[in-house]
Amino acid sequence: MAPLVGEVAEAENEVVPSFSTGSSKRRRRVRWWRGVVLVLAGAFFLIPVYAGVKFSLQNNEHHFSFQAYESLASAPGFTAALTLSLKIALVTMVVSTLLMVPTAIYVHVRLPRLRRLLDVVTVLPIVIPPIVLIVGVLGVYPLWAKSSPYLLSFMYVILAMPFVYRSLDAGIGAIDLKTLTEASRSLGGSWSKTMWRVILPNIRPALLSATVLTLALVFGEFTMAQLDIWQTIPVWIAQFSVSSDGPIQVAASMIGLLGTWVLLLLVVSIDRSESRRNRKKLRSS
Amino acid sequence: MSHSEVTASDPGTLIPGSDAVTHHRISRPRRLFRRIAPALGIAPFIIYSFLGLGIPAIAVTYYAFQKETGGWTFSNIHFMLTGEKHVFLTGFENSIKLGLLSAVIPGILGVFIAYAIQTSNSNILRRLTATAAGVLANFGGINLTFMFVATLSSTGILTYWLADIGIKLSSIGFNLYTFSGVLVVYMYFQLPLMVLVVTPALGGLRASWREAAENMGASSWQYWLRVGIPVLLPSILGGMLLLFGSAFAAYATAETLTLGLISLSPIQIGNYLNGNVIAGQTHVGYAIAFGMLVILSITMILYSLVRRRASKWLR
């Protein structure tokens, strides 16, 4: 089972010489059909973005202008919101990893029978709508919790659980964890060394997917942040919705969308170059 | 390696006589502890889930049965079920309809899109779409609404383009502010969500299986029917459940897009708990939230039944 942004997927799609006739025709047919799907999907997602960008690139006299983006650069509260979102994202990712990785591994190694239970529990965040969750939380949580923005981190770990667990589960399932663990242990490795040197590097792609999805969630989640009254980036962007300047509002949302995407691409690229470096190191050693 | 570790994690490996020895030496309570000790490993997870999921759910349920001034009552639930011209029941009905349609249509389309992406040879495309899917799956609210107002409203650019090539959206009966309009907007985050969920499973469909099937003379259709879909089905069903939950519970997008013109449960909760005009009736909001919990629990039960049936059929 290949994770979301792994290189394992590459191997799956290598062109394997085929000995049966007609398969080249089939492959050509698939390619044509694939193109249509991608073009249609691309159009569906890109046209609204184009509409938004087009609207934001004007001033109030309907003339082409960058004024919206210029004023955005000096918009009050943007840096504060960005810092807040980054802090919350960092805490969410750390807590999520610390909580879910050992749990997922532990269940695979020691308690395979409990995988069913875990499947159910990690689907619950979808069963319980975020609006219901935040309303319940705000109703009963103690004051010291509600006074901290990291309450959002706490809840985002929950919201991200289905995706993080699925990702880790797939990644762990793809590597023969039991054999690896036994091999490492029989060679005299302690649990922590096994975890650090053997297991984690092998589930790295899955871990990366999970991190990326968590990051996307934190930078896109609006409802809970707004009801908990914290000015994260999505809330800050939405605050412009009653601005007297239309293009600025839309420019803010475009920046949010594209900015988050760029952030995710950066994270993925850094990981790719690092893993490439590690592989080079291993090869040369 | 201590004796206890051998017994607990490696039942297959026997050190002669060890079982007999440990049984006599270890007292009963210790044995019991040893039995449940492994389960303690997931204790942090269970505790965290209880705090983050269990407590809010319990709180909502509790408040649903409380009067504004304190004290137990069924009146909130009663009001939710019968009051106000059944507007809350309509809300549930619309939300369920929206959830189902928003689960099935983007669900099926999402599989095709994910497959199209997976089978491409471009790594860059896959990386771009994977990250884009992550961002779009979490996109919504006023930002998304305005993008579609600028695209598909009566003054939207796509409306004009389509009119230029002879397709008048208004004569087809499409209106962005109706149910079908909401479905189209929901696709914007439901499709990426499905792609995110299904892609790992698609990666598991090894090319070697396809080759083997072809070598045995199977047509494309047969391959999919016998190999492809059965392997993918658990993921697809799981994805559709996620999509249902996501659409059923969507709040910010629904609110800014419908502005109350379509009764939807999450918005009704927001109106009672967070709006600007109805003050002091928060417990009605909790009652609606409780209703949503009930519906979703039923959904989960139905889902697990379908899953079990499907896996039996696949054997």
Place this chain on the structure above:
Amino acid sequence: MALKKIKTALLAGATVASLVAVGITANSIAASGATSVNWAKVTHLTKTGSTSMAALVTAAKKEGTLNVVALPSNWANYGNIIKGFQKKYGIKINSENPEGSSAEEIQALTSDKGRSSDPDVIDVGTSYAVTAKTQGLLAPYKVSTWSEIPAGLKQAGGYWFDDYGGYVAIGCNTKTVKVCPTSLKAMLTEKGPTYKIGLNNSPLTSNSALAAVEAAAVVNGGSLNNVAPGVKFFATLNKNGAFVNTIASATTALSGATNVIIWWDYLQSNGGIKVPGWKVVLPSDVLLGEYYTQGINSGAPNPAAARLWEEYLYSVTGQNLWLAGGARPAELAFMQAHGTANKTLVAKLPILPAGQTPLFPTTAQISAAATVVNTSWAAQVGK
């Protein structure tokens, strides 16, 4: 001998102890003398003494900060009011959640309690102030100009008091619409796509949108107590294709999605909607107004600053700043009678239509209207 030594020692010790105790007490008296006023309990200022205006200013400056919530800078000129206050007293204002709703403000009073951003003052729809008072969230305070606020615009005990208000108005893009509607009834006759009429938000949840429905009820054969005809009004508009069900704002006005917006006059005029050619008139067939309400958090982290803020708002400066935002301040009648209202600003206010008595719905009427709209809007207008 030893006994004597012990006695001396004890005496010395006792003396030292009592001296220290006296010293500490004296010190604390001296210290608390400067802060002996618990500003959270002060209900009105006195001309002189420890609760005078001067003392308030000192105490507020010492606190150094003021937390406000849900005050957009382009709403009734709050941007300049905040700037003016900061400049005059050197007190920093933390403006939290500018686009928040009244409900969020009330919620902030409770859930923000532990945070340094706990709001000191609130500006909400009147029904929310009423609820907040019953929940014990407000502290009573009567500003120095209390007598200038009309009796119908304040709570007798000083727990809340109206600040500014406006009327439901029709904004129209004169550049793209040939004949702008000057009354609500006129909107019913034209069919889309001539008019693309929008409300600023959902009337199920927004005070201003609900007011628009109430106004429509009055012209459509209903009244403030019978809002169903107002819902029917919008149902007709929607059927005619003249109603655009989206959040009408500067954005939709500029993009052309809405060329007519029904909203508070002070939010649309004075550059509220920065679209060239946007004209705001009060409908000739109904004049419906509402005031928003001020309140002080009973658990305010900066009680002196909170009270100073209220004094500022209800001073001539503050009231005229609201006037500059196109809103009608609570003390306007008094100020006009005594010549302290800025005449140019008063002249800029939208002209009151002749022959219309202003209608001000009570909180009970608003509440009832909210219920009617919440239950029938989707069924009637959504058809």
